Amino acid sequence: MIKQSFIGLAKPQIEYEVLVAGQPEPQLIQPSEKITLFLEKSPVPNDSILFNVGDKVKTGQKLSYSADTDTYVIASVTGTISSISAFAGDYGKSHTAISVDVDNNEELDDQFAELAANPTLDTARNFLSGMPGNPSFKAFSETAESIHTIIICGVDRDLLITTNQYAVKTHIKAIKNGIGILKQITGVDNILMTVPQHLMQDAIAGNAQVRVVDSEYPATLPHLMMQSLLDQVVPAGKRPEEMGVCFLSAEAVASIGRAFDEGRIPVTKTLTLVDKNGDKSLVSTIIGTPISDILNTYGITLHEKDRLIIGGPMTGSAVYSEDYPVQADTDAIIVQDSENLDLVSDYPCINCGDCVRICPANIPINMLVRFLEAGQYEEAADQYDLYSCIDCGLCSYVCVSKMPVFHYIKLAKYELGRMHAAEAMNA
Amino acid sequence: MLNHNKLIVSHAPFWHNGSSISVRSYHTMIAALPAVLIGIFQYGPRALGVVSLSISLAIIWELAINKVTRRTVSIGDGNAALIGLLFAMLLPATSPWWLVATGTFVAVVIGKHIYGGIGGNPFNPVLIGFAILMVAWRDFFDFNEVLVNYDLGFAMVYPLAAAKHLGTAGIESFSTAGLLLGQQTGGIGSNFGLGLILGGMYLIARGFIRWEISLSFLAGVFITALLFHINNSELYAGPFFHLFTGYTLIGAFFLAPEDSSSPVNFIPMLIFGVGAGIMTVLIRNIGSFVDGVPFAILLMNLVNPICDKIRPKALGKVG
Numbered sequence: 033m034i035k036q037s038f039i040g041l042a043k044p045q046i047e048y049e050v051l052v053a054g055q056p057e058p059q060l061i062q063p064s065e066k067i068t069l070f071l072e073k074s075p076v077p078n079d080s081i082l083f084n085v086g087d088k089v090k091t092g093q094k095l096s097y098s099a100d101t102d103t104y105v106i107a108s109v110t111g112t113i114s115s116i117s118a119f120a121g122d123y124g125k126s127h128t129a130i131s132v133d134v135d136n137n138e139e140l141d142d143q144f145a146e147l148a149a150n151p152t153l154d155t156a157r158n159f160l161s162g163m164p165g166n167p168s169f170k171a172f173s174e175t176a177e178s179i180h181t182i183i184i185c186g187v188d189r190d191l192l193i194t195t196n197q198y199a200v201k202t203h204i205k206a207i208k209n210g211i212g213i214l215k216q217i218t219g220v221d222n223i224l225m226t227v228p229q230h231l232m233q234d235a236i237a238g239n240a241q242v243r244v245v246d247s248e249y250p251a252t253l254p255h256l257m258m259q260s261l262l263d264q265v266v267p268a269g270k271r272p273e274e275m276g277v278c279f280l281s282a283e284a285v286a287s288i289g290r291a292f293d294e295g296r297i298p299v300t301k302t303l304t305l306v307d308k309n310g311d312k313s314l315v316s317t318i319i320g321t322p323i324s325d326i327l328n329t330y331g332i333t334l335h336e337k338d339r340l341i342i343g344g345p346m347t348g349s350a351v352y353s354e355d356y357p358v359q360a361d362t363d364a365i366i367v368q369d370s371e372n373l374d375l376v377s378d379y380p381c382i383n384c385g386d387c388v389r390i391c392p393a394n395i396p397i398n399m400l401v402r403f404l405e406a407g408q409y410e411e412a413a414d415q416y417d418l419y420s421c422i423d424c425g426l427c428s429y430v431c432v433s434k435m436p437v438f439h440y441i442k443l444a445k446y447e448l449g450r451m452h453a454a455e456a457m458n459a
Numbered sequence: 460m461l462n463h464n465k466l467i468v469s470h471a472p473f474w475h476n477g478s479s480i481s482v483r484s485y486h487t488m489i490a491a492l493p494a495v496l497i498g499i500f501q502y503g504p505r506a507l508g509v510v511s512l513s514i515s516l517a518i519i520w521e522l523a524i525n526k527v528t529r530r531t532v533s534i535g536d537g538n539a540a541l542i543g544l545l546f547a548m549l550l551p552a553t554s555p556w557w558l559v560a561t562g563t564f565v566a567v568v569i570g571k572h573i574y575g576g577i578g579g580n581p582f583n584p585v586l587i588g589f590a591i592l593m594v595a596w597r598d599f600f601d602f603n604e605v606l607v608n609y610d611l612g613f614a615m616v617y618p619l620a621a622a623k624h625l626g627t628a629g630i631e632s633f634s635t636a637g638l639l640l641g642q643q644t645g646g647i648g649s650n651f652g653l654g655l656i657l658g659g660m661y662l663i664a665r666g667f668i669r670w671e672i673s674l675s676f677l678a679g680v681f682i683t684a685l686l687f688h689i690n691n692s693e694l695y696a697g698p699f700f701h702l703f704t705g706y707t708l709i710g711a712f713f714l715a716p717e718d719s720s721s722p723v724n725f726i727p728m729l730i731f732g733v734g735a736g737i738m739t740v741l742i743r744n745i746g747s748f749v750d751g752v753p754f755a756i757l758l759m760n761l762v763n764p765i766c767d768k769i770r771p772k773a774l775g776k777v778g
């Protein structure tokens with residue numbers, strides 16, 4: 033964990049993890065009994081004609097509630113559906129959790145294979161969202177032809193993570209392939225690949241314009257890369273996609289390349305496992321594998337009041353069970369011992385200004401939190417720049433009062449989002 | 460689910476840089492120590508008594524308020540102790556116990572807790588306590604009077620009073636070096652300039668205070684004093700005299716940068732600091748008080764909220 037240096041006057045330097053050269057191939061961890069997949073829709077029992085408990089699924093088979101929908105998951109193993117249940121994700125997102133008992137005689141679904149020879153955007157959209165790296169093709173359909181630039185992130189978004197760096201280092205061929213396909217199916221010619229300095233040479237083989245990104249957090253967040261690479265400022269509350277720029281992770285692009293090359297949808301996710309001592313291992317596993325299988329392989333046991341984190345230390349999310357599965361965007365699993373937890377306090381803001389000085393978005397957080405604490409979200413958004421926040425989490429990281437500043441911010445955005453949605457419904 | 464371990468679920472981020480209010484408070488107290496120790500050394504047991512009483516009472520008031528308002532006990536964060544220490548540093552060693560008791564009460568209860576406690580106070584609590592006493596019992600702060608029984612081997616007149624009443628002729632016996640080394644009368648912890656500067660540098664280096672405020676305050680004092688001095692060097696003391704006497708240094712490093720009552724943005728910090736510096740010298744040279752630091756800072760506390768509105772544009776905001 034990176035602590036403040038003795039000389040607190042200097043801005044803290046929080047560096048991204050650097051992929052260690054010459055690492056062995058990550059160990060592939062197979063699910064022991066079952067996997068769980070999340071379909072981003074709440075269960076609709078009456079409608080569940082396309083799959084049901086007891087159904088057999090093949091590896092690569094598409095599971096969805098209806099034939100013509102963007103919402104689906106790809107079975108990552110062959111086996112039998114053992115349960116379908118509702119699962120509540122963060123911030124009111126509801127999912128369907130589909131558990132599949134793994135059958136060791138793998139059978140491949142051939143729906144995608146038939147289409148792979150002739151790559152199209154529709155095929156990608158219909159089969160490939162949810163591949164390792166979680167590519168999204170929504171931007172290309174939603175805003176029609178307005179996407180003019182694709183930025184491939186060979187950098188990782190959060191600390192401790194090396195998934196995308198690993199993809200650049202070892203799967204540059206697949207990435208190159210993926211870039212070719214992206215050009216072909218989206219018609220976008222302006223494709224940039226961002227990498228940390230040390231991967232500059234490796235990245236050239238990818239056949240895209242290579243750009244080096246600063247190694248200091250949070251330089252790899254999309255909004256900041258928009259600024260540093262394209263000299264464009266994303267207006268507060270807008271997404272880069274709305275400015276015609278689409279971000280894809282290097283792992284996702286490698287998945288695209290491989291999918292069309294092999295005629296088979298990749299299901300193996302690369303992630304960093306950080307144990308209680310902070311030791312890191314690069315792991316690869318089938319999407320849907322319960323985290324407990326990974327922890328068991330590494331001999332990590334969880335105790336009461338430990339913390340299990342999916343994603344990086346700044347922006348990840350804590351889960352309450354080790355049965356939680358690895359997902360398409362699970363770049364890290366961090367285990368923290370109950371002894372070493374940084375917990376929030378119930379102190380108010382003392383106005384020290386540390387957050388204001390570190391915030392990459394120049395938000396007057398010292399004022400903002402006062403309104404957020406009081407639940408005055410509208411004022412927070414109107415006067416104190418709530419929507420300029422790019423979700424880096426640094427404010428909470430430095431808060432002298434140990435306030436859950438970032439939590440307040442996310443909650444406020446979520447609540448405002450709900451309010452506006454409700455208003456739109458009633459209008 | 461097979462696993463029944465209750466894991467801690469909380470929101471990102473899952474790291475913290477380790478800073479805390481208590482570290483801040485205790486290190487600020489450590490930074491103040493050199494100046495306090497010299498004060499105790501000079502004025503002896505009475506000074507020690509005032510310091511101890513002030514710290515203890517501040518903590519007791521804090522505890523009492525915690526109990527009365529049924530909030531979590533907050534004396535562990537060191538903020539009350541710090542208020543007590545800083546308050547004592549402003550007082551003359553001869554202060555009677557009731558003066559200390561009233562002052563700490565006003566500082567902790569009115570200065571801090573009435574406004575909702577730590578972080579909510581618009582004014583520096585120490586200065587609120589001090590200002591009320593100063594107005595109510597002005598005689599106890601006439602350093603020439605109250606310290607009349609001490610002879611510490613240097614001119615036992617309060618330099619600012621001498622300058623005020625006699626002009627530069629009255630302060631010829633003070634050398635800059637002597638002032639820095641604490642050869643002047645005044646508050647228990649306000650005289651040893653070198654110690655205060657060292658403490659201030661420590662606080663700045665550790666990031667516990669905002670250097671912009673301290674330095675701009677000193678600059679404000681220096682420039683204003685210089686202008687006065689150039690204008691009439693008979694009547695008005697020079698800039699270094701103003702920097703190293705009275706509460707200038709303790710104000711610059713320990714009072715003006717108090718978190719809650721000062722700005723956090725760059726330009727407002729400069730305005731705040733310079734403004735307090737200018738006001739200090741104005742009060743000293745043409746106002747009715749001998750020292751202007753407490754009132755100058757309180758005045759800038761008042762404009763702080765408006766002042767801190769001057770800030771850089773947030774990311775992605777137009778216009």
Ligand code: SF4
Pocket residue numbers: 390391392393394395397420421422423424425426427428438441
């Ligand atoms: S998370 Fe905090 S520090 Fe980061 S952009 Fe948002 S307000 Fe600023």
Ligand code: SF4
Pocket residue numbers: 380381382383384385386387388397398401427430431432433434435437
């Ligand atoms: S870091 Fe925390 S205590 Fe300091 S100003 Fe920001 S929110 Fe307030």
